[in-house]
Amino acid sequence: MSVDVSKVATTNGSEPATPTKGAQRAGTIATWADERLGLGTAMKKNIRKVFPDHWSFMLGEIALWSFVVLLLTGVFLTLWFDPSMTEVQYDGSYDPLRGVHMSSAMASTLEISFDVRGGLLMRQMHHWAAMIFIAAMMIHLLRVYFTGAFRKPRELNWVIGCLLLLLGTIEGFTGYSLPDDLLSGTGVRAADGFMKASPVIGTYMSFFLFGGEFPGDTIIPRFYAMHILLIPGLLLALIAAHMLLLVYHKHTQWPGPGRTEQNVVGYPMLPVYAAKAGGFFFIVFGMIALMGGLFSMNPVWKYGPYDPSKVTAGSQPDWYMGWPDGLLRIIPAWETHIWGVTLSWNVMIPILVMPPLMLMVLIALPFLESWITGDKREHHLLQRPRNAPTRTAIMVALMTFYGLSWAAGGNDIIAIKMHLSINQITYFLRAAVFIGPVIAFIITRRWCISLQRHDAEKLLHGYESGVLVRSPEGGYAEKHLPLPLEKAYTLTARDHDPEPEKVEQIEASGLEGRKLRVRRLRARLQALFFADNVQKPTVEELHEAQHHAEHELHELESQIAAGPNRHGPADH
Amino acid sequence: MSDAPDTHSGDHGGELALPEPIADPGLPAHTWRPTDVDPAKEKRAERQVAGLFALSALSTIAFVVAYFTLDVGDNWHVVAGFGASTMALGLTLGLALLFIGVGIIHWARKLMADHEIIEMRHPARSTDEDREAAVDALNTGLAESGIGRRPLIRNSLLGAVGLLGVPTVVMLRDLGPLPGDKLYHTIWGRGGETITRDGQQVTLPKMRISRDAIGTPILASDLEIGDLVNAQPEVLYNPERYEVDPTEVEGVHLQVHKSKASLILLRMDPRDIKPGKAKDGSSRENWSVDGIVAYSKICTHVGCPISLNERTTHHLLCPCHQSTFDLADSGKVVFGPAGRPLPQLPLEVDEEGYLVAQSDFDEPVGPSFWERDYYER
Numbered sequence: 001m002s003v004d005v006s007k008v009a010t011t012n013g014s015e016p017a018t019p020t021k022g023a024q025r026a027g028t029i030a031t032w033a034d035e036r037l038g039l040g041t042a043m044k045k046n047i048r049k050v051f052p053d054h055w056s057f058m059l060g061e062i063a064l065w066s067f068v069v070l071l072l073t074g075v076f077l078t079l080w081f082d083p084s085m086t087e088v089q090y091d092g093s094y095d096p097l098r099g100v101h102m103s104s105a106m107a108s109t110l111e112i113s114f115d116v117r118g119g120l121l122m123r124q125m126h127h128w129a130a131m132i133f134i135a136a137m138m139i140h141l142l143r144v145y146f147t148g149a150f151r152k153p154r155e156l157n158w159v160i161g162c163l164l165l166l167l168g169t170i171e172g173f174t175g176y177s178l179p180d181d182l183l184s185g186t187g188v189r190a191a192d193g194f195m196k197a198s199p200v201i202g203t204y205m206s207f208f209l210f211g212g213e214f215p216g217d218t219i220i221p222r223f224y225a226m227h228i229l230l231i232p233g234l235l236l237a238l239i240a241a242h243m244l245l246l247v248y249h250k251h252t253q254w255p256g257p258g259r260t261e262q263n264v265v266g267y268p269m270l271p272v273y274a275a276k277a278g279g280f281f282f283i284v285f286g287m288i289a290l291m292g293g294l295f296s297m298n299p300v301w302k303y304g305p306y307d308p309s310k311v312t313a314g315s316q317p318d319w320y321m322g323w324p325d326g327l328l329r330i331i332p333a334w335e336t337h338i339w340g341v342t343l344s345w346n347v348m349i350p351i352l353v354m355p356p357l358m359l360m361v362l363i364a365l366p367f368l369e370s371w372i373t374g375d376k377r378e379h380h381l382l383q384r385p386r387n388a389p390t391r392t393a394i395m396v397a398l399m400t401f402y403g404l405s406w407a408a409g410g411n412d413i414i415a416i417k418m419h420l421s422i423n424q425i426t427y428f429l430r431a432a433v434f435i436g437p438v439i440a441f442i443i444t445r446r447w448c449i450s451l452q453r454h455d456a457e458k459l460l461h462g463y464e465s466g467v468l469v470r471s472p473e474g475g476y477a478e479k480h481l482p483l484p485l486e487k488a489y490t491l492t493a494r495d496h497d498p499e500p501e502k503v504e505q506i507e508a509s510g511l512e513g514r515k516l517r518v519r520r521l522r523a524r525l526q527a528l529f530f531a532d533n534v535q536k537p538t539v540e541e542l543h544e545a546q547h548h549a550e551h552e553l554h555e556l557e558s559q560i561a562a563g564p565n566r567h568g569p570a571d572h
Numbered sequence: 573m574s575d576a577p578d579t580h581s582g583d584h585g586g587e588l589a590l591p592e593p594i595a596d597p598g599l600p601a602h603t604w605r606p607t608d609v610d611p612a613k614e615k616r617a618e619r620q621v622a623g624l625f626a627l628s629a630l631s632t633i634a635f636v637v638a639y640f641t642l643d644v645g646d647n648w649h650v651v652a653g654f655g656a657s658t659m660a661l662g663l664t665l666g667l668a669l670l671f672i673g674v675g676i677i678h679w680a681r682k683l684m685a686d687h688e689i690i691e692m693r694h695p696a697r698s699t700d701e702d703r704e705a706a707v708d709a710l711n712t713g714l715a716e717s718g719i720g721r722r723p724l725i726r727n728s729l730l731g732a733v734g735l736l737g738v739p740t741v742v743m744l745r746d747l748g749p750l751p752g753d754k755l756y757h758t759i760w761g762r763g764g765e766t767i768t769r770d771g772q773q774v775t776l777p778k779m780r781i782s783r784d785a786i787g788t789p790i791l792a793s794d795l796e797i798g799d800l801v802n803a804q805p806e807v808l809y810n811p812e813r814y815e816v817d818p819t820e821v822e823g824v825h826l827q828v829h830k831s832k833a834s835l836i837l838l839r840m841d842p843r844d845i846k847p848g849k850a851k852d853g854s855s856r857e858n859w860s861v862d863g864i865v866a867y868s869k870i871c872t873h874v875g876c877p878i879s880l881n882e883r884t885t886h887h888l889l890c891p892c893h894q895s896t897f898d899l900a901d902s903g904k905v906v907f908g909p910a911g912r913p914l915p916q917l918p919l920e921v922d923e924e925g926y927l928v929a930q931s932d933f934d935e936p937v938g939p940s941f942w943e944r945d946y947y948e949r
Binding site: 048049050085086087093114115116117118119120121124125152153186189190192193194196197198199200201202203204206207208209210211212213214215216217218248249250257258259260261262263264265266267268271272275276278279280281282283284285286287288289290291292293294306307308309310311312313314315325328329330331332333334335337340341342343344346347378380411412422423426459485486488489492493496536537538539541542 | 662748822
């Protein structure tokens, strides 16, 4: 922009020449507080703390703010909700259920929905916020993983994030079970089946949790205690730790001119970042309010109260519980009866083994990668997914497994909507959950490497200008122009992958036994991890390519100058 | 400072840092926004921000008006299925919040200084001096406590504190009763039981099968071929007949009974039935009445009530995880994750022609559990 900036001050701030009355009073209060709390030292460092800017850094913020909305709307709901399974006869405004026997939990949920002004809004906002909370955590997790933001020194924050996802999921399950309606009761019934399938202590777990035989009359109050006290407390503590570590490590940033591993470039906390983040809180809150007002969510009055002899077709848990439910649907009917005991593999594998296993894999990813690559350095610059093809492919494979399992959780809906056989969908998915991730891994890896090649191409030969030139011989060529310096620098602002350790060297190093085998395995995995990656050009390669490109451009240009469309002297 | 982020040596295959192909051109120059250089545009942005805040205030007022003027109740189908009150409150609250958010962000983007600033990073680790000082302090503290020199104190403390874990676990004992044999029996077994009344042995009538919800007992002649009926034991509706205290079939007790006793009754062509074997090895030949069979409604997978009937094949599908059972063939699993057939309830008719259960199920109903097969011993 060509504007005259010679008369512009470097900041928009302006200070009054003499302090106003208000400022004087604020000063007095600040002094009083500082003398007791010593806030000055902490604030000095943090008030202008720098946060880099990128749209993808906002995903975690969505999770944070929707959690705040959950706390606010949740407190409102507790004012009316009665977490009791005492049987009452419904006597509220909703006509179709009047006179029906149900638990106090269900009746008070109906009261909130139909007799408290704004109650249904708050219920729907609470449920929508929960879905957004978990979805935002997942997408934030993917962002962190794909950009390599989990690397040293942030591995522990990755672990905390994984635990937050686990707790958020349990919080969601205990929450949507509270109304004691038919749909959620069916979910609790399934949970009872899961517990009973646990080896040795299964029935004891079930009887202790339900206070006797299912469904008992204690599960709702117990879920309530977990839902409003225990898990939110843990969530709050872990979120606090997550944020403190974020502040301590300082945020990662994308590489670019002036943005290095040693600095962080961005806007200061006060005013810009505080305003943007604070404003974003209102936007998240506002969007959830609109959704709560406009989109129906969990209309429990349509399902009716829980009755263990009833069920609705298309019963499904909330979406984030869908993938284990999908595995539960496609697992073959494996059950072993041996030595008088029953082993229900058909429940244990999808529910008791797979979700904890997925969580452990997720938690282990940063440590696994750093063990394979041998990279123990601190990293603050983000990586593009293409520049770590194997890492990217691992997550895409996991996502494919998740997605297929999740689709299996809706196999009945898919069968109905798409007029397919549920048996065939199930057989297909049984194979697809194994084959799909492998295919996804291979495609993603090769795709990333192709994109790396494309980047190298742009660096070495310039970008495609879209200008086609015809030579006197009739051949066509596209004019390539060199990238602007900033873009070229940004493309090269990444690490060279290390040379993988040579297996022969390790074998010659005199290591023995287990140590040798581990080192050899690591070297082999390292070779696979970096295999076929495209490295950024060296100084010599770049110089040579630039020289070559200049020559080529020159030639093209002289062709244009001499060409038939030029009407230069050569034509005559 | 071997871990400093700027070193490219690290433990990284001993690779030497290569020179960068392109040197860092440094932060690009700051560009000015129209609002920085044009006072008119600055004023306009200021008015826009204030305008957004004013719109928020108006929305909040509209929220309060909607709160007091619109009714709640089951008029939620008013206004395109959303409910007037809920929709108006959500809309006004949402707009009130959004206008504030958009206003603040507009303010930040147009009017707050937009100079990017630079902060230097430091390695996450503490300095070597700090580490040494911390270790010294720790060692001094431990030495002064004498914990290393007095293993008796240390070990007895660890033992005592460790033992406190026991009350934590023991205190949870009263969360619920032990399972006992509860999972092996259902209230169907109450029919035909011999009880002692006023010092005399009395045999109770066999348990009639009642229609779910309305509770009327079912005559064998009531059912046509292809009819499927959700049924419950009559005791849940008529406890006196079985000498059961009515409070035993109310509230939570009712739910517990239903979670085990719920029944599916299906009449098919008697020639379609392939009688299997009972748990004791005898044939199930006499378990049906004129093609009427009764099976537990509780899925043997994780316990959902099974409900979807395929009339032509006598297949019954569980809507939760799609386990499919063949009711003509001893409730065998023909598809899906369930590991065991549905338990069958042996039927007969009483002197009045009503369907009754010969006995309880001969195996536990519902989802599998570890010690399930002990029942057979």
